[in-house]
Amino acid sequence: MSQADIIYFDHAAATPVEERVLRAMQPYWGELFYNPSSPYSPALDVRRQYESAKDDIARLIGGRRDELVMTAGATESINLAFAGCNGHVVAPVTEHQAVLAAASRLDHTLVKVDRYGLVDPDDIKQAITPETELVSVALANNELGTIQPIAEIAAVIKAERQRRMDQGDARPIYLHSDASQGAGLIDIRVSRLGVDMLTLNAGKVYGPKQVGLLWVRAGVELRPVVLGGGQERGLRSGTENVAGAIGMAEALRLADKHRKSEAVRLEALRDKLQQRLVAEFDEAVVSGAPKKRLASHLHISFPGLDAERLIFRLEARGVLVATGSACAANKGTRSHVLTAIGLEPEVADGSLRISLGKLTDEQAIQRGGDILIEEITSEYERISR
Amino acid sequence: MSQADIIYFDHAAATPVEERVLRAMQPYWGELFYNPSSPYSPALDVRRQYESAKDDIARLIGGRRDELVMTAGATESINLAFAGCNGHVVAPVTEHQAVLAAASRLDHTLVKVDRYGLVDPDDIKQAITPETELVSVALANNELGTIQPIAEIAAVIKAERQRRMDQGDARPIYLHSDASQGAGLIDIRVSRLGVDMLTLNAGKVYGPKQVGLLWVRAGVELRPVVLGGGQERGLRSGTENVAGAIGMAEALRLADKHRKSEAVRLEALRDKLQQRLVAEFDEAVVSGAPKKRLASHLHISFPGLDAERLIFRLEARGVLVATGSACAANKGTRSHVLTAIGLEPEVADGSLRISLGKLTDEQAIQRGGDILIEEITSEYERISR
Numbered sequence: 001m002s003q004a005d006i007i008y009f010d011h012a013a014a015t016p017v018e019e020r021v022l023r024a025m026q027p028y029w030g031e032l033f034y035n036p037s038s039p040y041s042p043a044l045d046v047r048r049q050y051e052s053a054k055d056d057i058a059r060l061i062g063g064r065r066d067e068l069v070m071t072a073g074a075t076e077s078i079n080l081a082f083a084g085c086n087g088h089v090v091a092p093v094t095e096h097q098a099v100l101a102a103a104s105r106l107d108h109t110l111v112k113v114d115r116y117g118l119v120d121p122d123d124i125k126q127a128i129t130p131e132t133e134l135v136s137v138a139l140a141n142n143e144l145g146t147i148q149p150i151a152e153i154a155a156v157i158k159a160e161r162q163r164r165m166d167q168g169d170a171r172p173i174y175l176h177s178d179a180s181q182g183a184g185l186i187d188i189r190v191s192r193l194g195v196d197m198l199t200l201n202a203g204k205v206y207g208p209k210q211v212g213l214l215w216v217r218a219g220v221e222l223r224p225v226v227l228g229g230g231q232e233r234g235l236r237s238g239t240e241n242v243a244g245a246i247g248m249a250e251a252l253r254l255a256d257k258h259r260k261s262e263a264v265r266l267e268a269l270r271d272k273l274q275q276r277l278v279a280e281f282d283e284a285v286v287s288g289a290p291k292k293r294l295a296s297h298l299h300i301s302f303p304g305l306d307a308e309r310l311i312f313r314l315e316a317r318g319v320l321v322a323t324g325s326a327c328a329a330n331k332g333t334r335s336h337v338l339t340a341i342g343l344e345p346e347v348a349d350g351s352l353r354i355s356l357g358k359l360t361d362e363q364a365i366q367r368g369g370d371i372l373i374e375e376i377t378s379e380y381e382r383i384s385r
Numbered sequence: 386m387s388q389a390d391i392i393y394f395d396h397a398a399a400t401p402v403e404e405r406v407l408r409a410m411q412p413y414w415g416e417l418f419y420n421p422s423s424p425y426s427p428a429l430d431v432r433r434q435y436e437s438a439k440d441d442i443a444r445l446i447g448g449r450r451d452e453l454v455m456t457a458g459a460t461e462s463i464n465l466a467f468a469g470c471n472g473h474v475v476a477p478v479t480e481h482q483a484v485l486a487a488a489s490r491l492d493h494t495l496v497k498v499d500r501y502g503l504v505d506p507d508d509i510k511q512a513i514t515p516e517t518e519l520v521s522v523a524l525a526n527n528e529l530g531t532i533q534p535i536a537e538i539a540a541v542i543k544a545e546r547q548r549r550m551d552q553g554d555a556r557p558i559y560l561h562s563d564a565s566q567g568a569g570l571i572d573i574r575v576s577r578l579g580v581d582m583l584t585l586n587a588g589k590v591y592g593p594k595q596v597g598l599l600w601v602r603a604g605v606e607l608r609p610v611v612l613g614g615g616q617e618r619g620l621r622s623g624t625e626n627v628a629g630a631i632g633m634a635e636a637l638r639l640a641d642k643h644r645k646s647e648a649v650r651l652e653a654l655r656d657k658l659q660q661r662l663v664a665e666f667d668e669a670v671v672s673g674a675p676k677k678r679l680a681s682h683l684h685i686s687f688p689g690l691d692a693e694r695l696i697f698r699l700e701a702r703g704v705l706v707a708t709g710s711a712c713a714a715n716k717g718t719r720s721h722v723l724t725a726i727g728l729e730p731e732v733a734d735g736s737l738r739i740s741l742g743k744l745t746d747e748q749a750i751q752r753g754g755d756i757l758i759e760e761i762t763s764e765y766e767r768i769s770r
Binding site for chain 2: 203225240
């Protein structure tokens with residue numbers, strides 16, 4: 001099957017690098033290859049360009065350059081956000097594996113979500129103890145697309161911080177959010193979100209893979225995960241990924257520029273596909289918060305079907321779609337997110353995560369919808385025989 | 386000054402990405418952008434190509450694919466090598482900042498070196514205690530180019546391991562070596578070196594920056610530094626850097642292919658430059674082990690001169706050269722390596738690290754030598770006035 005025949009419905013798992021992003025990175029593999037820590041002026045120029053890329057990124061999220069720590073992706077950023085913490089941590093039960101794994105090293109409470117995958121800020125409030133130092137909530141769930149009420153959760157943290165201050169209790173409490181899945185579709189300015197730390201991933205917004213960052217509000221104390229030459233203000237050592245930072249800046253600039261129009265465009269395409277599938281299959285179950293959902297995401301279950309089998313059939317016809325997240329899918333275990341929202345196993349096991357993006361146009365939605373309907377119909381016929 | 390006029394004498398700090406390496410990486414930013422953990426066959430193809438790149442790398446160092454952990458560079462690899470360790474560690478005092486920083490978190494002994502920067506395997510032996518779990522020695526020092534007797538040190542570790550086995554002591558002891566500075570010039574096959582863990586850095590061998598690996602001999606127990614989706618056998622989570630691994634494999638393949646001829650070529654060029662400078666300046670002090678030195682490295686001191694000033698003048702004439710390592714140079718502190726080999730401050734402060742590589746040809750050596758002699762002469766005249 002040729003590339004042109006592929007209908008890619010898995011933008012939440014990976015995105016191709018934008019041509020403009022690649023072009024911006026190119027010089028740093030060639031003539032501008034210098035180590036930004038070297039003392040001569042061509043290297044100092046490279047350092048300035050690296051810092052200027054960080055300035056650009058900082059501006060886009062409403063932070064400052066010296067609050068950014070460049071990393072090798074969201075997973076590392078999340079680990080770094082947790083690394084300064086000795087006390088208790090709170091996170092929704094539907095968080096990404098990286099958050100759950102980092103939390104598991106510490107005293108932690110996982111907070112339930114409702115059937116839409118939404119966490120209740122009151123539940124966060126209840127889970128906070130005097131020892132709580134970190135609350136970590138993804139801006140949007142990678143499987144369902146459900147957008148969490150981060151600003152309301154931030155208000156809970158702020159109230160707790162005030163309470164501690166009033167009592168002369170110096171223990172800090174921070175709010176971290178992984179916005180990897182929201183960038184390019186919703187507002188990720190840190191002042192709007194009210195977070196103390198923000199994780200971003202270039203690989204999810206048409207930038208290079210293995211490039212990410214942790215924005216850390218001035219005053220937040222962290223411990224480095226990787227020690228060495230002292231780069232990134234000592235928080236993350238290693239020769240800087242200049243090409244990566246330049247590429248991430250360009251990717252985020254494009255994501256920000258087209259954010260509103262892309263959200264409107266994808267929402268219309270997503271809703272069209274959703275309506276068609278729901279009209280065609282009475283038994284279909286759409287998950288995620290109807291009004292608080294990324295425009296890119298459609299999580300839909302076909303009770304009784306085997307999603308892994310379905311994916312195989314769809315792939316043979318050029319439609320690439322995921323069951324749950326790529327990480328979990330790879331291990332053949334049932335998604336912890338679907339369990340958390342209370343999907344029955346026979347519903348959960350028939351779930352597709354369809355995620356749209358730049359590669360999705362009207363034609364892809366039309367033809368993809370046709371193929372989905374044919375293959376789902378055929379699978380239902382097969383099991384009813 | 387145009388790129389063509391630059392004489393780059395700092396290959397130990399950074400290398401440009403080879404054209405062939407870039408070409409090999411290109412498809413993975415575009416049409417082969419899939420997440421290797423996704424379940425459909427185009428993604429499985431990408432996974433196979435990722436694993437095949439790891440196979441290629443493993444073959445070049447004489448290891449197995451499942452013994453490789455891909456990382457974001459040597460600094461992370463070193464941190465990972467140390468992460469499994471609770472006991473005592475031993476390292477030469479001349480190690481890279483990443484080793485010194487990782488060691489500083491643990492009970493540790495730093496072993497002295499001789500005036501050439503060589504560590505004596507007997508000193509390693511003396512430093513080992515019953516609690517020692519890790520010995521970490523760089524294959525070649527990044528400032529001096531001095532090549533350490535890794536195989537002899539490996540024999541010391543092996544004897545200690547045998548001793549513990551005989552006594553029924555289950556505490557492990559491992560040898561780790563950072564071979565970032567040796568790859569492409571000397572034999573880095575793990576069986577020849579006798580190491581249990583090996584760090585490599587693509588950015589030093591004309592591959593992409595922020596790509597590295599830790600080879601971990603089967604049976605060595607490590608603890609992950611970065612937790613999450615469980616990639617790299619759980620030792621290093623995060624979506625795989627497919628383009629990076631493909632690029633590193635190609636870079637190491639080229640490095641291996643041209644290793645012997647390049648070592649001969651660079652040694653002749655280096656020796657020519659060294660002889661000229663030593664003949665011209667009686668006071669010049671060449672450091673590093675005369676017969677155990679990377680062919681690329683010339684560490685030379687001009688007592689009484691201010692190397693930072695000299696570098697500035699050389700740069701104005703297009704000659705790019707370092708004082709000590711790029712990391713240390715950036716902080717304006719005196720190199721701990723030069724202190725360790727006993728250089729007097731007035732000698733150390735007049736030190737240049739000249740490191741040759743693919744961008745170095747006869748003409749660069751001739752013209753670079755002319756400029757070096759003119760500028761050093763001029764600086765000596767200035768201070769003698």
